[in-house]
Each structure stands twice: as structure tokens, then as C-alpha cells.
Amino acid sequence: MKRLILFIAKMYPRAWRERYGAEFEALLKDTGADGRIVVNVFFGAITMLQRWKKIGSVTLLAMSALLAVSWWIGQRPYITPGTNQVFRMDSNAGGMAGFFGFFILLPATIVGLFCVLSCINDRSFRGSAARVGKVCRWIVMAYMAAMMLVSMLTPRTIVSIGDGYCWDLWCLGVEQVNATPQGQNLLYTAKVRLFSDANHVLTARKKNFLYAIDEQGRRFPVFQNSSALPLDTTVRPSESVKTSLSFLAPANARELYLTGDQVAMPWVYLYFGSDINPFHRCTLLRIL
């Protein structure tokens, strides 16, 4: 814990450390080490970085403005032509670049971690390890900034009826939609095709993966007739099967879409163009 605190203390700006570093470290030795001190020293370092490097409010303001403009630019959705084309989760702008970028981020993080550990444990590597660690830190920060900006700039994809969309290897296309009144609501029944984007492996999704959503963000669960092929059917490579699904939605819903409730490994949240990236507008399949 003490080593962690001393390491965090290295985050203070160099000029500050030249002036206060020795006495600050002496104080840290006196105060002991616990989680509260780790957090306190960490936030102290952030505050000093803002004050001494004069990056605080101006940088934050500039970043907020850049993100707001990017978000505004990406507001207008991209509507697919509806001519039987297939769109993929990672095919949005920068998707593949992000995927490969992630493989730069991953080794950078591992190298950075190794350098941090070397920095703490081995004094002979200290200087060079600290430098490599710094470079890795910049790579990670640059990746995160680029990922956020690209995600904000990328418009939402709305897949028209007739086109297909692949969540990774599992794909779905809406072919036809019927609506019939049912009390206060409308019962929507969609004929869909399930197909695979895989070359070798079998693909399937959970039964409750799909849900419907309207323009107000209201969610409607999807269900199927007992005669319809279940949505969790395993699809073989290049196989395409037809089925149907239904959901009830209020008659006042002006726009309705299908989308998927995805759960993935933590790093998938950091992919460019990934539907579960928190900065990315997830793709919707139009129903209405």
C-alpha cells in the first residue's frame, strides 16, 4: 500500500515535486498507509496537475466543447437503403480501425503495467521503465480520446426493413411487419430472417436478447408464437432461417425499432463502433 501511495505521489507535476517532493514523501512515511490516504493523495495529484500545469478549466472546457460538437454532428442518423444489404456492428466508421487499435492498446497496457511494477520493485530499471510507462500512458489516453470522439461523431445506423444487421456473428433482418389493434395497443408481428456471418462456427443468441424500443426510449419485450422457430436457434455458417416475432406497443408510438441487449467482455465496451460502447449510438432495426 505504501509503495502504491509513493507511486501515486509521482503523478504530482514535476515542478511541484522538485519543490515539495521530499517533504511530502517524509509526511507519507509518517501518516502510514490506508485506502483513504491512497484516494486523498490521488485527488491531491489531480488537483495539483490542474493548478500547476494550468490545464484545468480551459482544457476541460475545450474537451467538453469538442465532445458536444461531435455529439451534435453525429445526431443525424444514417438510414440504410433497404436493398437487402448486410450491415455489421464493426463496419461503422472507424470500426475495424478501432478493433485493430485495441490490439495496440492491449500490449501498451500490459507493457505499462510491467513498467509500473518494475518501477516499484527494481531500482535499476526505474528510469527507462518510467519513460516507457509514460509513453504507454499517452497511448492509452490517445486511444480513449479517439474512441470517444469517433463514437460521438458516428451517426446512429438505422437498418431499414429488408436489410440485415450482424451483432458480431449473429445476424437478423426484418422482412415484413404487420400491426393489428389489440385493445389500447397494437400487436406488431415481424417476419425476420436469422443468419450467420461466421465462416466456421455455430452462432446463437439468448431468447430474450432482442427487445423493441420506441422514440421515447420505452422498451417492449419480444415474444414468439409457439409455432415460430425460436430466436435462440443455433445458426450454422452461411445458413439463413426464417421466423417471426411479436411485441405489443402503445398506439401512440411513432417510431419502433428492434435492438439487442448485449453483454460482452469488458474490453468490447472500448471498441470503436461497438454497439455496447457507452459513447456510441447503438444500431436500431426499423419496425415502424
Place this chain on the structure above:
Amino acid sequence: MLVLASLSDGDKHGYAMIEDIERFAGLRLGPGTLYGAITRLEERGWIKPVASHDRRRPYTLTASGREYLEVQLDTLGRVLKTAARRLKHA
């Protein structure tokens, strides 16, 4: 204000200030918070370091720091008196 109050009865290094502030204010400052305050107070010229052979460098109040503390205590004293008086009459 806590740091200035702590230094008002003599020079102290960081750890001594933390202990002293905890004694008279019941508040234990973290090292990051304390050195944030020390940095600001020194920038404003209200405290200054005292030469020391030890790594634990003591700080002392400057004349302007003492003056600032007196003004603040005076204001605070008036606020306390007013509040106490009003509470009595309420």
C-alpha cells in the same frame, strides 16, 4: 484557515499540523489535502518554509498570513456572536 490556525502558536511540519488540527478541530486532513493547502498558502505568501536539516520541513506564518488570520477570526467571531444572539432570541 485550519493550517493558519495550527501555525499561529509556532512552526510545525506537515505531520505535526495534521496531529494538531485533529486535536483542536476533530478533523484529520489527508496528506494530499494538507499539501494542497500548503501550496496555496505559500503561493499567497501567508506561510513560508523554515530552513531545516530534516526532510520534514517546518512552516511558519508570515506577517501577512498572521494579518489574514486575524481578519478571518474577527469576521468569524462576529458571525458566531450574531448567530448565538439570534438563537437566544428565537
